[in-house]
Amino acid sequence: MADVVVSSDNTNPKELLGQGIRAYVLQDYTSAVAALSKASELLVAEHGDDLHDSLADVYLYYGKALLGLSREDSEALGDAVRNKDESDEEDEEEVENRETEGGDEKEVTENAEANGTVSSSEEKKEGSSSEADTNVESNGDEKDCEPSASTSADGVEENADAEDEPTDLQVAWEVLELAKTIYKKRGEDGKKNLAETLVILGEVSLESENFESAINDIKEGLRMQKELxxxxxxxxxxxxxxxxxxxxxxxxxxxxxxxxxxxxxxxxxxxxxxxxxxxxxxxxxxxxxxxxxxxxxxxxxxxxxxxxxxxxxxxxxxxxxESKPTSSAAGGPSSSVSADSSTSKPASDISHLVKRKRKLDEIAEESEKDVEASPAKKVPS
The missing domain is CATH 1.20.58 (Methane Monooxygenase Hydroxylase; Chain G, domain 1)
Incomplete structure (x- = not known):
């Protein structure tokens, strides 16, 4: 399967969006992210507003591509099935519509089709979020972890502030939140795309192990989809x-x-x-x-x-x-219940214990009297 080529000289946001969608459909997430990232930058610069209506679709596919790239990079084994449903067919239809409008883009997408297509029953990979690897050097003493370093051709280490770089999932969440805001502004016209955005947001949260947020977003998107x-x-x-x-x-x-x-x-x-x-x-x-x-x-x-x-x-x-006491335990109460247990006294009623104590005291007094009266028990003078 051939990757979609994204030209660094291309400054047409519409063409870049088309290329990004085509790359996403072909699961070439690296090219999709490159095209859609550039398209969003150009549109923000053009309109001076990161919530301009023209950015909604760019943000949606940018977030979807980043999610796919994160899963791909983590090489996770997933279990969400990627099916050819209504949303997939719309992706392909949108690409075809854009191909009729852009010359260079049409040539790119035709080359992609000539070299391979996406199977409609391919499985999506479900995995945890990918994070930048960090190399920790230790000389035996306890030290804080340092930013990861890459080694150049001449052997010189170049420190990179990996900790300051947002992950693909973080960027995906941010752009999808922007898409959600724009689609909400469209009202009923944006409801369908809003529902899809919420579901993708839920998947991003799931990858980040934020389960409550994931469930809430997917449920909300599902509620809208059931209406549509x-x-x-x-x-x-x-x-x-x-x-x-x-x-x-x-x-x-x-x-x-x-x-x-x-x-x-x-x-x-x-x-x-x-x-x-x-x-x-x-x-x-x-x-x-x-x-x-x-x-x-x-x-x-x-x-x-x-x-x-x-x-x-x-x-x-x-x-x-296993936690229940048994009758074999020393001094422990028996676990068996007598047949007349229904007539037993409540725990607050201790009259039967008082009567028992009195009876024991009476028996003790009688025993003492017997001892005193018995000649055999008298000590000889």
Missing amino acids: FPDDSRTVAETFYKLGVAYSTDTQIDEAVESFQSSLRYLQNRINNLEKAGDGKDEVAEEIEEIKGLVPDIEEKIADMKSYKDETMKQIMSAVA
């Missing part, structure tokens, strides 16, 4: 899946199972509707087969969540049982 898309939407199914991943990572098992089951329900609706309207068309049959290929993965996650819950409950019950 039909009940067989693969976009909604994918968002339900992502929400399930967020819940499971935060060990909210019941919520995770419910989200995965909702994802399955949307996919099954899609299969049913395709089968009704397909009439044997090859493209419909291919999509049905593709969706059916996603189902086992989701079913496996549901089974894993239920098994995890059952195992956790067993461990809790075992721990509770």
Whole structure:
């Protein structure tokens, strides 16, 4: 798969946006970030406002590309499935529309298509955020970590202020927050893109292990998508899946199972509707087969969540049982309950203890009298 070439001399934000989207679709995240970063800088300089309406799409794809680059750099094994749903088709349609407007850009995208395309059923990688590696030198004494250093060709170390450099995830979060603000200003016209932005923000938070924020953002985006898309939407199914991943990572098992089951329900609706309207068309049959290929993965996650819950409950019950006192313990109370336990006195009623003490005192007094009266017990003078 050929990378998208981003010219350093290109100063056309529209062309750079098109190149960035094409690179993102081809999963060439490095080129996508380069193009979209430059496009955003040019537009901010042109309008003098980092919240100008023209920057919304640039920020959205810039954030998505940074998230992809972070996952790629961390070489993480993920479990969120990348599907060809409504959002993917819109990405490709937007690229095609832009290709008809820009000469240089069209040539770049045609070269990319000639060398390879993105599989619609490719898996997205889910992983933790990538951070700059730091080299720590030690001479045996305790010292603070120093910034990482790179070695030049002549062997001279060049210190880099890596600690001051924001990570890809931090930049992604910042630009997506800007995109969210702009889409909110558009009202109903920006609702669809706003929902997508919220879901991507949730994924960024999930990568950063900010689970509460991740769940809240994905849920809000999902709420909007359910209003915008039909009940067989693969976009909604994918968002339900992502929400399930967020819940499971935060060990909210019941919520995770419910989200995965909702994802399955949307996919099954899609299969049913395709089968009704397909009439044997090859493209419909291919999509049905593709969706059916996603189902086992989701079913496996549901089974894993239920098994995890059952195992956790067993461990809790075992721990509770071990902590209970037994009758074999020295001086310990018996764990058995008598048949007439329902008639036992409440803990606040100690009259039976008082009566028992009096009876014991009476027995003791009688024993003392018996000892005094017995000739055998008298000490001889």
